[in-house]
Amino acid sequence: MVKQKSPLTVGVIGTGAIARDQHLPYWRELEEEGRVHIVGLCDIVKARREEEAAKCRAAKTYSDMRKMLSENRFDIIDVCTQNRFHSVATIAGLQAGANVLVEKPMAMNVKECEAMIAAAKKARKKLMVAQHMRFEARAQKLKEVITSGACGEIYTAETKWLRRRGVPGWGKFHIAKESLGGPLIDIGVHMMDLCVWLMGCPKPVAASGKVYRKFGDRKDFFNADWGTPYPPKEFDVEDYATAFVRFEGGLTMQMQVSWAANVHDEIENMYILGDKGGVGINPLGFFSADHDSLNHTTWDWLSAEDGHRREVRHFCECVEQNLPVMVKPEESLRIQKIIDAIYLSSAKNREIVIK
Ligand SMILES: NC(=O)c1ccc[n+]([C@@H]2O[C@H](COP(=O)([O-])OP(=O)(O)OC[C@H]3O[C@@H](n4cnc5c(N)ncnc54)[C@H](O)[C@@H]3O)[C@@H](O)[C@H]2O)c1
Structure with a gap:
């Protein structure tokens, strides 16, 4: 008998415009397909995180990303904050054992990008910048x-x-x-x-x-x-x-x-x-x-x-099947x-x- 794989656990940090319109709809689609479970949503603005959680099956909401990461185990963290937090949220996600999809641009400067790549290597997790084009x-x-x-x-x-x-x-x-x-x-x-x-x-x-x-x-x-x-x-x-x-x-x-x-x-x-x-x-x-x-x-x-949609599904598939990501973090660093x-x-x- 083929063992049924359990859905990947997903958390989103930053539930503003891009998460609402172009990430969460596709994570929810994957949730409907039984491939992921959206476990946690984090935003410093209560209305934004709660509005998105109401559309998910059973996502808990958090105002503090570190609390969300410590209380749950995530296979995937999707970082959709403004640029200033890309690096800090990505590194926190990787250190908590998750694979990280982070919105563009990769970060605020080369030093931050290098720290993100080092964290991904150390954690042996996937890191991809959301270059959807x-x-x-x-x-x-x-x-x-x-x-x-x-x-x-x-x-x-x-x-x-x-x-x-x-x-x-x-x-x-x-x-x-x-x-x-x-x-x-x-x-x-x-x-x-x-x-x-x-x-x-x-x-x-x-x-x-x-x-x-x-x-x-x-x-x-x-x-x-x-x-x-x-x-x-x-x-x-x-x-x-x-x-x-x-x-x-x-x-x-x-x-x-x-x-x-x-x-x-x-x-x-x-x-x-x-x-x-x-x-x-x-x-x-x-x-x-x-x-x-x-x-x-x-x-x-x-x-x-x-x-x-293709990018979110690609990242999910890469984690499910341990495949290389299409946007290599070293390319985003360049x-x-x-x-x-x-x-x-x-x-x-x-x-x-x-x-
Ligand atoms: N790929 C694209 O075409 C595309 C389009 C728009 C935006 N983006 C990128 O997406 C990112 C977000 O843009 P947006 O338009 O959604 O902006 P936004 O301001 O609507 O959303 C950002 C959200 O992050 C939240 N946030 C800020 N600090 C946080 C923290 N420490 N912890 C948790 N949540 C926090 C904010 O409260 C806000 O809700 C940017 O980096 C932007 O470049 C990409």
């Missing part, structure tokens, strides 16, 4: 095209995500001591992670960048439908960042990201260029030329399944090295060498 069907398709060799030699990537008026109007995204920075670490981390992964994870060697604060702290700032619940004087992060990154082997990446810029409409695109072909999102496709023809291959039929170097470069007005 890698899991989307379009990203998987582009990775498949590049891996097939169809693009030839990949030499550069460029990406741009500019919102016209879209500063996150909730949480602590606008406060440097809570989040480190603005769009660079918020949406830039997605675009850079995707570019670097699609390029084959080359090692970054130098970065040059500049960040600007032009809108978010203005009293007259109009944030369209993103809301402005924060007092403008609290806003001490950038609202625009531009960067040029060099990698081993001569590869490069250019990036521009903004929460607020005077553009026609929101732009979110990316190209990875090779000498035989290139791939991109918005428009999605593989671009090449042969027999005097310009070719654009695209895939209208790709699944629109939420990348967060992205943090680029972020740290861009902020330093901006402050010092020069290129920064990345070790």
Whole structure:
């Protein structure tokens, strides 16, 4: 007789917007399937933890993550707090014997990321940063095209995500001591992670960048439908960042990201260029030329399944079956090295060498 495996025990630290909308719905789905049991939810705000617990079968609620970790045994801890607590909550989860999925960005700086990786190694547990865009069907398709060799030699990537008026109007995204920075670490981390992964994870060697604060702290700032619940004087992060990154082997990446810029409409695109072909999102496709023809291959039929859903299910499967995670923590550490170097470069007005 096959022995029935007991469901994995899951705890979530931070039950704000991303946990409510993009993590807990998928953990609950897995709970319905009998694969996990959501045991504990922790948030310092009572209403947030209780609202989410009411949707789960039997989750206990906590205001203190250490109490939750000491009173229960978790197979998985999902960290969804603002950036400031990513490192401390991840390390606490790992030390308590859990595998940890942590929201992006990995942490506030390289030192914190290194401590998280060391804790995962010591505990012999899995650690993965929630870079959900890698899991989307379009990203998987582009990775498949590049891996097939169809693009030839990949030499550069460029990406741009500019919102016209879209500063996150909730949480602590606008406060440097809570989040480190603005769009660079918020949406830039997605675009850079995707570019670097699609390029084959080359090692970054130098970065040059500049960040600007032009809108978010203005009293007259109009944030369209993103809301402005924060007092403008609290806003001490950038609202625009531009960067040029060099990698081993001569590869490069250019990036521009903004929460607020005077553009026609929101732009979110990316190209990875090779000498035989290139791939991109918005428009999605593989671009090449042969027999005097310009070719654009695209895939209208790709699944629109939420990348967060795939990511949560992937992490669950990795823990269930002891499989390697798709977003390696060492890859996320390299992205943090680029972020740290861009902020330093901006402050010092020069290129920064990345070790
Ligand atoms: N992958 C994505 O596309 C995506 C989108 C949005 C946010 N995020 C990331 O998710 C994280 C959270 O963002 P959000 O939008 O949910 O913000 P949020 O402010 O809505 O949620 C954060 C929650 O953490 C709680 N919290 C803070 N300190 C805590 C502590 N010590 N213990 C327990 N709970 C604590 C807060 O009370 C809050 O409810 C951020 O790191 C952000 O970068 C990722």
